[in-house]
Amino acid sequence: MIKLRGISKSFGRQQVLNHIDLTVTKGEVVVILGPSGSGKTTLLRCVNYLEKPSSGEIAIGDFSVNCKHARKKEIHQLRQKTAMVFQQYNLFRHKTALENVMEGLLVVKKLPKEDARKRSIALLEKVGLGSKLDAYPSQLSGGQQQRVGIARALAMEPEVILFDEPTSALDPELVGEVLAVIRKIAKEGITMIVVTHEMSFARDVANHVVFMDGGLIVEEGTPVEVFNHPREERTKQFLKRITPELNYSI
Amino acid sequence: MGEPFDFSYVWSFLPKLLSTLSTTLLIVVSSLLAGIIVGFIVALPRLYKVPVLRTLSEIYISFFRGTPILIQLFLFYYGLPEILKLVQVDVTRAPVLVFVILTYGLHTGAYMSEMIRASVTAVDKGQVEAAYAAGMTGYQAFTRIVLPQALAIAVPVFSNLVIALLKDTSLAFTLGVMEMTGKAQTLGAVTQHFIETYIALALIYLVISFSIEKLLGMAEHRLLRHEDRNSPVKKTFGIHRNRSYRRIIAEMESGKGGVGL
Numbered sequence A: 001m002i003k004l005r006g007i008s009k010s011f012g013r014q015q016v017l018n019h020i021d022l023t024v025t026k027g028e029v030v031v032i033l034g035p036s037g038s039g040k041t042t043l044l045r046c047v048n049y050l051e052k053p054s055s056g057e058i059a060i061g062d063f064s065v066n067c068k069h070a071r072k073k074e075i076h077q078l079r080q081k082t083a084m085v086f087q088q089y090n091l092f093r094h095k096t097a098l099e100n101v102m103e104g105l106l107v108v109k110k111l112p113k114e115d116a117r118k119r120s121i122a123l124l125e126k127v128g129l130g131s132k133l134d135a136y137p138s139q140l141s142g143g144q145q146q147r148v149g150i151a152r153a154l155a156m157e158p159e160v161i162l163f164d165e166p167t168s169a170l171d172p173e174l175v176g177e178v179l180a181v182i183r184k185i186a187k188e189g190i191t192m193i194v195v196t197h198e199m200s201f202a203r204d205v206a207n208h209v210v211f212m213d214g215g216l217i218v219e220e221g222t223p224v225e226v227f228n229h230p231r232e233e234r235t236k237q238f239l240k241r242i243t244p245e246l247n248y249s250i
Numbered sequence B: 001m002g003e004p005f006d007f008s009y010v011w012s013f014l015p016k017l018l019s020t021l022s023t024t025l026l027i028v029v030s031s032l033l034a035g036i037i038v039g040f041i042v043a044l045p046r047l048y049k050v051p052v053l054r055t056l057s058e059i060y061i062s063f064f065r066g067t068p069i070l071i072q073l074f075l076f077y078y079g080l081p082e083i084l085k086l087v088q089v090d091v092t093r094a095p096v097l098v099f100v101i102l103t104y105g106l107h108t109g110a111y112m113s114e115m116i117r118a119s120v121t122a123v124d125k126g127q128v129e130a131a132y133a134a135g136m137t138g139y140q141a142f143t144r145i146v147l148p149q150a151l152a153i154a155v156p157v158f159s160n161l162v163i164a165l166l167k168d169t170s171l172a173f174t175l176g177v178m179e180m181t182g183k184a185q186t187l188g189a190v191t192q193h194f195i196e197t198y199i200a201l202a203l204i205y206l207v208i209s210f211s212i213e214k215l216l217g218m219a220e221h222r223l224l225r226h227e228d229r230n231s232p233v234k235k236t237f238g239i240h241r242n243r244s245y246r247r248i249i250a251e252m253e254s255g256k257g258g259v260g261l
Helices: A040-049 A074-078 A097-107 A113-126 A142-155 A172-187 A201-204 A221-227 A231-241 B008-018 B021-047 B051-066 B070-088 B096-122 B123-134 B139-177 B178-191 B192-223 B238-240 B243-252
Strands: A003-010 A014-024 A027-034 A055-060 A063-066 A082-085 A160-164 A192-195 A210-214 A217-222
Touching: A003 A040, A003 A113, A014 A040, A014 A217, A014 B192, A027 A040, A027 A201, A040 A082, A040 A160, A040 A192, A055 B070, A063 A074, A063 B008, A074 A172, A082 B123, A097 A142, A097 B139, A097 B192, A142 A192, A160 B243, A172 A192, A201 A221, A210 A221, A210 A231, A217 A221, A217 A231, A231 B243, B008 B178, B008 B192, B021 B096, B021 B178, B051 B096, B070 B096, B070 B243, B096 B139, B123 B139, B139 B178, B139 B192, B178 B192
Parallel strands: A027 A192, A027 A210, A082 A160, A160 A192
Antiparallel strands: A003 A014, A003 A055, A055 A063, A210 A217
């Protein structure tokens, strides 16, 4: 279980996150929606401290960090409990697909090489890249790179995987293969927080939808609640803009 | 000038000049080592944006890139002992080579620091974030992710710097150091076959430069094996694309010959 309490973040004088509270139960798939600049990516990056929150508390299981005085060691521990899939994949370009997945296992988890190798191969097979073990990122398509990114995140066996717009940088015809993989691992009961603009994906896969605007959580609930019966005016407007063909006023 | 031209002298001068090759190489290698260390120290404040030290680094780099190496040699050889005399330190008896290596080391260090800075910043920041997100420490992320890629990016610039340094060492003769150019001057004066000595000298520099370029080219090829040269994207741009974009950026940012910042 993940608990964010009173997370605030400002860049200079601009407050990007304003006392965000969010609880994610184990096995839940949380989708965060919102217009650009609403702070959703920043919130996600605060969870693993790629962005340092100005204040608040992050708790994963019984481990918690107070952001006012987080120590290096605590941040390091927090990061080991999370994994992230990036918009731009961010694969290590000088390493093969297999080495990318193995890297964290060897360096952070200190697994013996043979174990790390076996586990990484199994994961790459799972994301459908069993034949691309020795390919460098430059030899892979965007969709394939992102699937390696997902395998790399899975390898660390984190308590939660954070997806930062995982399909936004992809060509439209490659989005499907990546979403299919995310769907597959969502069904296995891995806790995920996903920032995305893929509405149909959010509808199908999410258990919990969060709508953010202006650094605040405006509305949250099940997909049916948020998509079909939005209570807040801002949510309605946003959904109308994103999917104009649907009428949400019912 | 001197005796009539006789090409056979070129061959006989070669071994004589090569006898001083070790001095030239000693200057090159020592200055390179000093340059790399100084370069790192100078690059760090700029990479990590340390307030005061950063400005000092910039002044240092401006000075060494903005003044001729010959003037720097004179300043260090004639000026430094005078300044040190003021604080009661006597270095007038120190060997000339020490001043030469010090000057070339600091000179190269300025260029090295620019090379290091450009190469490290050329590695995309997203990969560092990915390393942190996986739970790596700053040190692990730097040594395992940034450094190997920065090295590959730095090689072409490094190659230019080594060759430039090799040729710059020819100025050490002005302080009376018996390296290859110094030896050539004496040989010319003694035999009156100046042109032949300079041809022999040029040949030696050429061969060494060429070997350095080839060796480092191989190293670069090996370090960049992950950047697929036959990937479909690059193919569409034809042969003109076989120099990677990042490499060109790296060369532009700290190629030898730039002045100031």
